[in-house]
Amino acid sequence: MNGLKILRAAALALLAFSLPGLALAAPPTTETDCSNGIDDDGDTVFDCGDHDCHDAKVCQPDGRAESSDARCSDWVDNDQDGYLDCEDIDCNGTEVCMGSWDRELSGQSSIEDTGSGVKMADGKRPGAVAPELAAGEVEEDLQGRGGDRDGERTNYFCSDGFDNDGDGFTDCDDIGCKLGTEVTVCQAAGDIRFSVVARIGQDFNFAGPEFGTKALIQQPGNSDGSADVDPRSEENRSPFSTEFESLQMRVLGQMPFIQNSFFLLSIRAEKTPRLTFATFQIPIKNGHYVNVNSGGGGLSLELVRSVHKRMMVDPAYYVYNAFEQGNGAALEFGGPLDKRGKFLYRTFVAGGSGRFAGNVGGTFFPDGNRNYTWSAGAQIHMNLVGYYNRFDSPFLYTPASTAFAFVVGAKYDQRAQERYPAANVQATFRYKRLIMLGEVYGKRELNFKNWQVAFNVQVGVLAIKRRLLLTSDFGQYISTPFESPPEDLGSDLRRQLQELQYRFAAHIYLWRNVFMAQIVWADRFVERPPSNAIPDGTDRRSSLRVLLLYRF
Structure with a gap:
């Protein structure tokens, strides 16, 4: 009994000593x-x-x-x-x-x-x-101010979890990501976004063999001086055309459960609905990434730009017909080579079979060639002054910060009928109201032994701030004769026609830079396709296009 009393007394004493401590910790x-x-x-x-x-x-x-x-x-x-x-x-x-x-x-x-x-x-x-808006300014005027280096303004760079331009602001904290209308991943609408680009056009064709006597500009004479009639002229097509020529719908955003990831599904629906491009990008560390996409394995920046990011409305296809023939799927690794994001690398491997049919996973064989196709290559992107990155839009809406970027890359390509190493060099210079783009592509065909070179130069001038952008381009595709001609020209070889082209365009901003009118004049001189029925010579194709484009 005494022991129990002692135990109770000890417990009460311990509690008494602990109460002050408990009071102090409250x-x-x-x-x-x-x-x-x-x-x-x-x-x-x-x-x-x-x-x-x-x-x-x-x-x-x-x-x-x-x-x-x-x-x-x-x-x-x-x-x-x-x-x-x-x-x-x-x-x-x-x-x-x-x-x-x-x-x-x-x-x-x-x-x-x-x-x-x-x-x-x-x-x-x-x-x-x-930074704050001054009188008469819009949000885009703030880019490049207040410590912003204007190096992040695309969906890719604004969702990778990396401070690409080294200005202390990452992704949606960066002014370019917050305010750029090109960036949809930073808009307050949930993790997944839906984007639409729609364009209607009115075309008038001044010259082309299919328009026959209705063409205002007649075709050049045959190269052999003969008076043989081109059978295509008998079509006598109407030179006028009106159509809803582009309807691009995109779903994009962060992949569920993977932080700083990015995915994009692009659908074209102006003719028949088709999923034309899919990409899934996963971060590795410090801005490095792994990317799986459909039909990659190319070096050109122009082909990865969306419909609304092309200064001449359409790419200069003569640059790419012989060099960028597409694959079924590609695996890419890339990221920064330095902490400031000035130097970037990109490597890829890709494979496929047949030719892209317009749908992801869809291919067809235009001729008897059934060989497996694949390519592998690498590219270095150098922001020598300022920042201009792979997916940036060249459109100028307000005067932009100075940038000079230089890109060099090379690849080996195995096509159904061809195999060749190719090299690509691109440069971009942007200064206030001026932007200049240049690209040179070259390859050595190993099976039939010839050289092929293509180049394109684009210039844009913001004539009236937030109202009018004037652009033009010039380029050419040249190839030497095959040293060992194939017995049968496959479909890919038939498309490789020598060409010279120049274009002029005016882009009128009707509502900010999301609704615009576009006027494009194009003049093309294209080598006639090899055919027993068509006389040798050069086709002239001249057209004037008036378009309305809206994106959201």
Whole structure:
């Protein structure tokens, strides 16, 4: 009995000694710091969300717009319009209002606005101030200001989890990603986006063998001086054409459950619905990635651009017919070679069979060649001045920051009938209202032994800011005769016709840079296809096109 009393007494003594300690460890009864991102009093709400901070200076509205991550997550109705944080329409497009986000768990704290601009609260650039619009400016004018290096403004670079241009802002925190209308992954609409590019056109053909006597410009004479009639002229087609020529629908965004990933499915629906391109990109580390796509294995930047990113409306196909013949699927690895993202690499392997039929996974055999096709290559992208990256749009809407990029690549290609090494060099120069693009492609055909070279030069001038862009291009495809001619010219070889082309275009911005009118004059001089029925010579094809394009 005495032992039990002693045990009880010891327990009471231990409890008595522990009570002061428990009292000292108890949390404060009120929020002690209203801007540290911590629930000081343990009541599950913190900072300006806690009623204890109602009268704190940092929690008072200042009448300015809610337009940044910090101001859209501070539990304050800053502009006093009755809508708090993400409920305010001004917060659309900010990162904190795009999904689940907890400032306390992420260790971030509120930063009070100084009145000169909105400070960034990502911890990377303390004291950086977001630029503000001046009178007569639009959002695109802010790109390249306020510490922004204008090196991130595409869906790929704005979703890879890497600060590509080294300015301290990553992906949707970067001004180019926030404000560029080309970037859809940073728009506040969930993880998956839907994009549409629609274009209708009115064409008038001034010259072409199929238009016969209806053509205003007659065809050049036969190369042998004969008066033999081209049977194609008997078609007498109408020189006029009106059609809904492009309807591109894209689904894109982050792949579920894989952070900083990216996918894109592109559908063309102007004739028959067909999935024309699919790509899935997964980050590895520090901006490096692995990409699986349909029909890759090419070096040209022009062919990977969407319909609305081409300064001359259509690619210069004569550059690519002999060099970029497509594959069934490709595997790519790429990423930065330096911390600033100035130098990038890309490697790929690709394979296929037959020719691309317009649908992902669809192929056909246009001739008797059934050989397996494959290619492998590598490319180095060098941002020597500023930044201009692979998927950037060359369209100028407002004066742009200076950039000079140089790209060099090489590949080995095994086609159904050909095999060849090829080299590609591209350069881009952009200065305020001027942009220049140049590309040279060359190859040595090994089976039939000849040289082939193609080049294209494009120039664009922003004649009237936010209203008129003038562009032009010139280029040519040249090949030497086969040293060992094949007995039968397959389909791929028949398409490789020598050509010279020049074009002029005017792009009129009707509503920002999403709705525009386009006028394009094209003049082509194309070698006639080899045929016993068609006299040898050169076809002239001249056309004037008027188009309306809208994208969203």
